[in-house]
Amino acid sequence: MNQYQVRFAWPPWTLGVKVLSGLLVLLWLLPIFVTPLREWVVSSALLGPTTFLEEPWRVLTYGFFERDFFGALFAVLALWLFGSELESRWGLKKWIAVQSIALLVGGLAMAALMLAFSKGSAAGWHVPIMALVTAYCVRLWRAPLNFFFIPMTGRSMLALFAGFTVVMIAVSGQWWLLGGEVSGMLVGAVAAQNSDLGFRWRDLKTRWRIFRAKQKLKVVKGGKHPDPDDRKRFN
Numbered sequence: 001m002n003q004y005q006v007r008f009a010w011p012p013w014t015l016g017v018k019v020l021s022g023l024l025v026l027l028w029l030l031p032i033f034v035t036p037l038r039e040w041v042v043s044s045a046l047l048g049p050t051t052f053l054e055e056p057w058r059v060l061t062y063g064f065f066e067r068d069f070f071g072a073l074f075a076v077l078a079l080w081l082f083g084s085e086l087e088s089r090w091g092l093k094k095w096i097a098v099q100s101i102a103l104l105v106g107g108l109a110m111a112a113l114m115l116a117f118s119k120g121s122a123a124g125w126h127v128p129i130m131a132l133v134t135a136y137c138v139r140l141w142r143a144p145l146n147f148f149f150i151p152m153t154g155r156s157m158l159a160l161f162a163g164f165t166v167v168m169i170a171v172s173g174q175w176w177l178l179g180g181e182v183s184g185m186l187v188g189a190v191a192a193q194n195s196d197l198g199f200r201w202r203d204l205k206t207r208w209r210i211f212r213a214k215q216k217l218k219v220v221k222g223g224k225h226p227d228p229d230d231r232k233r234f235n
Contacts, residue, residue, distance in 0.1 A: 011084040016092050020083075021076045024125055027064050028072040041065050047107060047122040049114035059107030066124045078129045082136045089139075094191070102131035102187040109179035120176040127184040133161050134188030 031038035044055060047062035066072040087095040106127030114120035137158035145152055152160070162185070169177050 011081060012088070013080065014084045014087045016087045016095050017079045017084045021079050024064065024066060024075050025072055028066045028069075031065065047111055047114070049111075049118050049120055052107075052111045053115075059111055060103060062107060062123050063103045063125050063128065071124045071126075075125045075129060078133065079125075082129075082132045086132055086135055090191075098131055098135065098187060098191045099128035102128045102184045105187060106130075106180035106183040109183045110176055113176040113179045117176070120174065122174075122177060122180065126177075127180040130161075130165070130181050130184030131188035131191065134158060134185045135192040136188075137161075138189050138192035 031041050045058065045061040045065055047058050052058040066075060083095070086098075090098070103125075107122070110120070110122050114122075137154040140154035142153055142155065145154060145157060147157055147160075162181075165181050166178075169175060169181070
């Protein structure tokens with residue numbers, strides 16, 4: 001009979017997780033006690049249906065201000081449980097880049113929905129967190145995992161998070177948030193499939209050069225041998 005030894009280990013507190021968690025908690029606490037800062041956050045930092053057109057920085061600043069204690073707590077726990085492992089694997093630069101891209105793309109998606117229907121608001125680090133959760137689950141798609149001692153795979157864990165997100169959005173009635181969550185999932189899936197490509201300028205240039213080279217290739221019709229000039233194109 002095969003013997004299996006199950007070992008439960010909590011993820012480490014990596015540098016990026018410590019700094020970002022501390023920043024999110026600090027920016028949640030300060031507006032509570034500093035009235036001018038709270039007024040500025042409400043008037044100039046959160047994402048709304050029309051204000052981002054005049055103040056475009058809102059598609060980034062909205063993520064740094066959690067609305068309540070549970071939002072801040074969930075952000076810190078998610079960064080620790082999922083973000084620390086990805087930071088160790090990717091490195092700090094890509095870890096920051098993935099979340100920044102998710103924050104921006106998700107902000108634009110939600111802002112577009114808000115503008116189209118003239119309603120809504122958004123705040124919190126939930127879109128980058130969805131990107132990290134998706135990347136974590138895609139990387140461990142069929143691997144056996146334990147989520148708070150509940151056995152599952154990366155695939156079932158992602159389905160669990162997606163379903164929970166949809167239920168919470170449906171209960172709150174803030175359906176425009178789906179634009180941000182879907183954007184975060186797409187960014188996370190791309191990040192999980194590409195170790196580096198797509199997140200560095202030189203890699204984007206490489207992709208463009210490959211695309212241009214394919215466009216220049218001469219297609220040879222079947223049934224005929226290429227002439228010497230054609231052979232030179234492929235050597």
